[in-house]
Amino acid sequence: MTSTLEGARQLVTRGTDLGARIEGLDDATQAARGRLDDDLVGEAQEVIDRAAGRLRLSARHTVVAIAGATGSGKSSTFNALTGLELSAVGVRRPTTSWASACVWGTDGADELLEWLGIPPRHQTTRDSMLDSGRRNAQSDLDGVVLLDLPDHDSTEVAHHLEVDRLVALADLLVWVLDPQKYADAAIHDRYLAPSAGHQDVMVVVLNHIDTVPEERRQSMLDDIRRLLDADGLDRVPVLAVSARQGTGIDELRAEIARRAADKQATSARIDADVRAVAARLAEESGSAPTRALSEGRVAALDEAFAEAAGVPVVVDAVERATRAKVGRATGWPIVGWLGGIRPDPSRRLDLDLGDDARQLSGRARSAVPEATQVQRARVDTEVRALADEVSAGLNRPWVDAVHRASVSRLDELGDRLDAALAATEVGASRTPAWAWLVRVVQWLLLAAAVVGLVWTGGLLGTGKLSDPDTPQVAGVALALVLLVGGLVLGILLGLVCRLGAAGVGRRRGELADQRLRTAVSEVSRELVVVPVDAELTAYTSVRSALDRVLG
Numbered sequence: 001m002t003s004t005l006e007g008a009r010q011l012v013t014r015g016t017d018l019g020a021r022i023e024g025l026d027d028a029t030q031a032a033r034g035r036l037d038d039d040l041v042g043e044a045q046e047v048i049d050r051a052a053g054r055l056r057l058s059a060r061h062t063v064v065a066i067a068g069a070t071g072s073g074k075s076s077t078f079n080a081l082t083g084l085e086l087s088a089v090g091v092r093r094p095t096t097s098w099a100s101a102c103v104w105g106t107d108g109a110d111e112l113l114e115w116l117g118i119p120p121r122h123q124t125t126r127d128s129m130l131d132s133g134r135r136n137a138q139s140d141l142d143g144v145v146l147l148d149l150p151d152h153d154s155t156e157v158a159h160h161l162e163v164d165r166l167v168a169l170a171d172l173l174v175w176v177l178d179p180q181k182y183a184d185a186a187i188h189d190r191y192l193a194p195s196a197g198h199q200d201v202m203v204v205v206l207n208h209i210d211t212v213p214e215e216r217r218q219s220m221l222d223d224i225r226r227l228l229d230a231d232g233l234d235r236v237p238v239l240a241v242s243a244r245q246g247t248g249i250d251e252l253r254a255e256i257a258r259r260a261a262d263k264q265a266t267s268a269r270i271d272a273d274v275r276a277v278a279a280r281l282a283e284e285s286g287s288a289p290t291r292a293l294s295e296g297r298v299a300a301l302d303e304a305f306a307e308a309a310g311v312p313v314v315v316d317a318v319e320r321a322t323r324a325k326v327g328r329a330t331g332w333p334i335v336g337w338l339g340g341i342r343p344d345p346s347r348r349l350d351l352d353l354g355d356d357a358r359q360l361s362g363r364a365r366s367a368v369p370e371a372t373q374v375q376r377a378r379v380d381t382e383v384r385a386l387a388d389e390v391s392a393g394l395n396r397p398w399v400d401a402v403h404r405a406s407v408s409r410l411d412e413l414g415d416r417l418d419a420a421l422a423a424t425e426v427g428a429s430r431t432p433a434w435a436w437l438v439r440v441v442q443w444l445l446l447a448a449a450v451v452g453l454v455w456t457g458g459l460l461g462t463g464k465l466s467d468p469d470t471p472q473v474a475g476v477a478l479a480l481v482l483l484v485g486g487l488v489l490g491i492l493l494g495l496v497c498r499l500g501a502a503g504v505g506r507r508r509g510e511l512a513d514q515r516l517r518t519a520v521s522e523v524s525r526e527l528v529v530v531p532v533d534a535e536l537t538a539y540t541s542v543r544s545a546l547d548r549v550l551g
């Protein structure tokens, strides 16, 4: 697409910003794909492709299509303009089944005719057939590719398709009406009114004017004018002609010649196409301002994710495991031995808190309980609330797109949270240095108590406990001081250090909580926030691109 657009841009050189508008439509279409109505996006893509296709071809030629109901006199008008009996004119309807073309000035026309899909057997070139008497009149139409189309209201499906295809490709449209059917709702509703955006590339012809009594002609023309105004085609000229008698044909030829000469029809037509489809995209897309995701919403989402990941459970285990570990290291050794029999809370979670295991092992996460239905439901609720908040006020397609995006990756939730937790260092393994120091002191105190015990036992056995020769401290035997002091200080130290252990546990718990939540919020960002943001970005792109197109 880029290369054809490139070509289109180079070809649109007459100081117009049509190239920029086609690019704008292209940007909007890319951003709208999969978000706005598929058919509409498809139509916009067709307009872009068609514009790029047409602009790559002869800028010298103007494709003029003659369209209208069967029997309105399209082929007769075609013949009158070419001055030749090229198209079969018939009384049996419909007569024309395939479009035929007459080309004035063949240079560069071949590619254009091929693009239009007119086979050579349905082409006539006017240069070679000029009869000298009409040379001037015919030369006026230099650069015109005149197309005689089948009827648009045909019972033949092939006719509709051919007409719709070529009407879309033509630079200028000549609509032929006849006195019987000019007011047909079918023509106005299906073709004329929807072409309101294309009125600068349209001409309406009332044919068979010879069959209308002179005095009724003006009122019939006024009537048509009124109907066209109601269709939104107030700038479209209406010409009365008789293809059979040649009345008004010179005026019609002059009108076509004038438009072909200023070479604006091609870009005007494309411009009308681009604007029309851009307006429909804008209508579907809406223009409400976007709102950014609020921090509170994202925080609530992170919280729900953290709950579902089992962060509080892990944090609690880290805290308790640290407390137990430091407590055991610093406690009175006898209590430590007894405590060793009690289960370590980290074991239950299978947290590997060994000295060299600095991370939660993969097994660790699988032992954290699976998210409960309640937790999972909370995640869903928060995701929906976030999508609701951020899409409020936008048009339906965008509300749907945001909701779709918000849940598009939620099936990865379990695996991603597992991985996030497994990769997070919770810092629970290390025993602090002071605890080792306390442990040494504890053993020294215990040793003192044991020495005191043995000594006291010996003194008691020999009855020398209160002997003044026995070493004393403040009048009490040193042996007793060692025994009682060692025991009391050891137990006291153990108790005081429990407070310290609780503090370390809390700090490590907080640290683990922080790190785990950072990891989890990374997951919620990637699975929910980023996809939602992508939709909002697409919405903004569509809006600003369409603003550029529609000015």
Ligand SMILES: Nc1nc2c(ncn2[C@@H]2O[C@H](COP(=O)(O)OP(=O)(O)OP(=O)(O)O)[C@@H](O)[C@H]2O)c(=O)[nH]1
Binding pocket: 068, 069, 070, 071, 072, 073, 074, 075, 076, 077, 088, 089, 090, 091, 092, 093, 094, 095, 096, 097, 149, 150, 151, 207, 208, 209, 210, 211, 241, 242, 243, 244, 245
């Ligand atoms: N009186 C009169 N008859 C006309 C005029 N133009 C066309 N006719 C006749 O109307 C009939 C239909 O003309 P065509 O030119 O074949 O009409 P068409 O729109 O090409 O019809 P299809 O090819 O079937 O869509 C023929 O009998 C023509 O002779 C006109 O200006 N005045």
Ligand SMILES: [Mg+2]
Binding pocket: 074, 075, 076, 087, 088, 089, 095, 096, 149, 150
């Ligand atoms: Mg015909």
